[in-house]
Amino acid sequence: MAGFTLDALIKKPVLTSAPVKRALVQKLRASPSLVAAIAGGIHEGIAPRKVRYPFVTYQLVSAVYHRQWGGVILETIFDVVVYAVNPVDANNIDALITTALDEAVLVMDEQDSMLCRRVADLPTGPDTDSQGKRIYQVGGSYSTWAHQTL
Amino acid sequence: MIDFEALAQAIFDNAVSALGRGAVVVEGRAKARAPVRNIFGVQHELVPNKYIGDIEALRASRGGEIGKDEMMVKVKAPTPLKAGGFRSSLRRDVIHRREAMAERHLAEYKAGIEGKPVLDRRGASEVKTKRALYVGTKKVRKGIGASIGGRLRGEIQAMSPTMSGRTAEVWVISPTEYAGFQEFGTRHNRAHPFLRPAAEESQDEVVSLIADAMREASRTGAANMEIEIVVRL
Numbered sequence: 001m002a003g004f005t006l007d008a009l010i011k012k013p014v015l016t017s018a019p020v021k022r023a024l025v026q027k028l029r030a031s032p033s034l035v036a037a038i039a040g041g042i043h044e045g046i047a048p049r050k051v052r053y054p055f056v057t058y059q060l061v062s063a064v065y066h067r068q069w070g071g072v073i074l075e076t077i078f079d080v081v082v083y084a085v086n087p088v089d090a091n092n093i094d095a096l097i098t099t100a101l102d103e104a105v106l107v108m109d110e111q112d113s114m115l116c117r118r119v120a121d122l123p124t125g126p127d128t129d130s131q132g133k134r135i136y137q138v139g140g141s142y143s144t145w146a147h148q149t150l
Numbered sequence: 151m152i153d154f155e156a157l158a159q160a161i162f163d164n165a166v167s168a169l170g171r172g173a174v175v176v177e178g179r180a181k182a183r184a185p186v187r188n189i190f191g192v193q194h195e196l197v198p199n200k201y202i203g204d205i206e207a208l209r210a211s212r213g214g215e216i217g218k219d220e221m222m223v224k225v226k227a228p229t230p231l232k233a234g235g236f237r238s239s240l241r242r243d244v245i246h247r248r249e250a251m252a253e254r255h256l257a258e259y260k261a262g263i264e265g266k267p268v269l270d271r272r273g274a275s276e277v278k279t280k281r282a283l284y285v286g287t288k289k290v291r292k293g294i295g296a297s298i299g300g301r302l303r304g305e306i307q308a309m310s311p312t313m314s315g316r317t318a319e320v321w322v323i324s325p326t327e328y329a330g331f332q333e334f335g336t337r338h339n340r341a342h343p344f345l346r347p348a349a350e351e352s353q354d355e356v357v358s359l360i361a362d363a364m365r366e367a368s369r370t371g372a373a374n375m376e377i378e379i380v381v382r383l
Contacts, residue, residue, distance in 0.1 A: 046340035059335060062347035066354075077350065083337055123330065127337050135337050141346075 015111050015148040017063040017076050023106035023113065024058065024078060024144070031100040037093050038082075047083070049130060054084035054093055061141065073114070074146045079122060081139030087126075090138040101142050114145040161367040166311045166318045168363035172356030173308035173320040179348035180322060184303040185332055252277045302326045306345075322349070 021044075028042055029035060040047060040055025047055050061077040080097055084090035098118050106113035120141040127135045259274045269277060302324065311320040324333075324345055335341030 046335065046338075057335070057340075059341050059343075061341075061343045062350040064350050064353075075350070077346065079334065079341065079343075081335070122334050124334050129337050137337070 015072065015074055015108075015146060017060055017074065019108045019111060020063075020074065020076050020106065020144055020146050021058075021060065021078070023108045024080075024101070024116075024142070027104050027106060027116075028056070028058075028080075028097065028100055031096060034093065034096040034100055037089075037096060040083075053133075053135070054082055054086075054089050056093070056097065057081050057083070071147055071149045074111075074148070076144050076146070077119070078142045078144065079139055080142060081122060081124070081137055084136050084138075085133055087136040087138070090136040094138045094140065098140065106144060106146070108146060110148060112147045114147050116142060116144045119143045157368065161364050162316070162318075164363040164367035165360050166313065168360040169318055169320050169356070170308070170311045172352065172359050173311070173322050175355055175359070176322045176348050176352045177306055177308040179352055180306050180324070180345050181303050183344035183348055184306060184324075185342040185344065186300050186303055302329060302332060305329075 025042060038054055038056050040051040040053055042056045042058065043051070045057060045059050047057055058078055058080045061079055063074060063076045066073040066075060080101070082090045082093040082097065084093065101116055102118045104113075104116045106116055118140045122137075122139045122141065124137040124139065127137055129135050255269045256274055256277045259269045305326045306322065306324045309321045309323060311318050313319075322345065329345075331339065332342045333345055334343075
């Protein structure tokens with residue numbers, strides 16, 4: 001009599017964008033030169049008002065699932081943006097971020113990182129903060145592909 | 151004998167027309183994702199506009215019958231209708247409903263009704279001062295009426311496909327001045343992306359629309375021929 005375990009029939013939880021996000025931040029934090037350059041740290045979405053410049057924010061733009069036989073590919077896009085009072089600092093930090101993330105292999109549990117690549121620059125310009133300081137906003141969009149076997 | 155040039159042109163024309171339909175799909179998704187401030191909180195109650203062409207097509211497909219709930223306002227059918235007049239009456243109807251709802255919420259806010267009012271302090275002020283007016287058309291600008299809120303959503307539109315040589319492209323635009331601030335975020339406000347997610351999520355649908363249109367054209371042009379179609383976006 002052929003036997004099978006129930007475990008084989010239980011569906012694995014499908015990956016979400018959370019591990020990808022975590023891996024992305026880990027990758028940024030793993031770059032000592034980048035960590036030394038950003039006094040204000042890395043924040044999701046928006047930074048608190050009194051954070052020191054320069055700082056980095058990241059934001060999930062889209063997460064699309066491509067289901068295939070035996071697996072699922074999660075295609076995500078993140079915006080990673082630098083805010084600095086000096087345009088040179090902003091561009092230098094943006095270059096460090098690109099070095100850290102472009103063609104990087106993200107480390108995720110139960111998922112394989114297939115690709116992480118800068119796909120666009122953000123068309124953002126200077127802004128003024130609540131204290132009247134001129135703030136330079138420079139960043140890019142990063143596309144990541146993660147695969148999980150189901 | 152197959153005229154390959156005519157066949158290729160037919161396939162290309164169908165693909166371009168499908169690309170236009172794909173842009174409309176992206177436009178719809180972008181509109182669904184576009185942030186609308188919840189101080190008005192009444193957007194979901196609105197009945198979507200149906201234009202005269204839509205209603206006539208529906209009527210024709212059903213042999214002259216059409217359900218009441220499928221039309222926003224009663225129309226004296228089968229009197230010939232002027233498209234512009236009918237459309238603007240629909241628009242006026244929507245605008246009046248929005249204004250009435252906004253005024254009602256303002257009255258509730260002023261009366262200090264128990265529970266959570268739909269309008270907050272800022273919303274009430276914006277309704278009162280008419281600061282949140284969404285001025286959409288020339289007629290509205292002349293003072294016939296104005297809708298309240300939803301400007302970003304209302305101004306998203308799919309352009310017609312354009313061709314340069316053998317390349318076709320189509321744009322879905324959001325011409326509102328603050329669209330970039332919503333899409334990419336600022337120092338003060340986090341991003342609420344709506345155009346890029348719409349494009350990403352629609353990619354498969356647009357590709358299949360184009361592939362289907364091309365397959366259809368190739369079938370019509372050359373019944374016994376198999377053509378491999380590759381669509382890249």
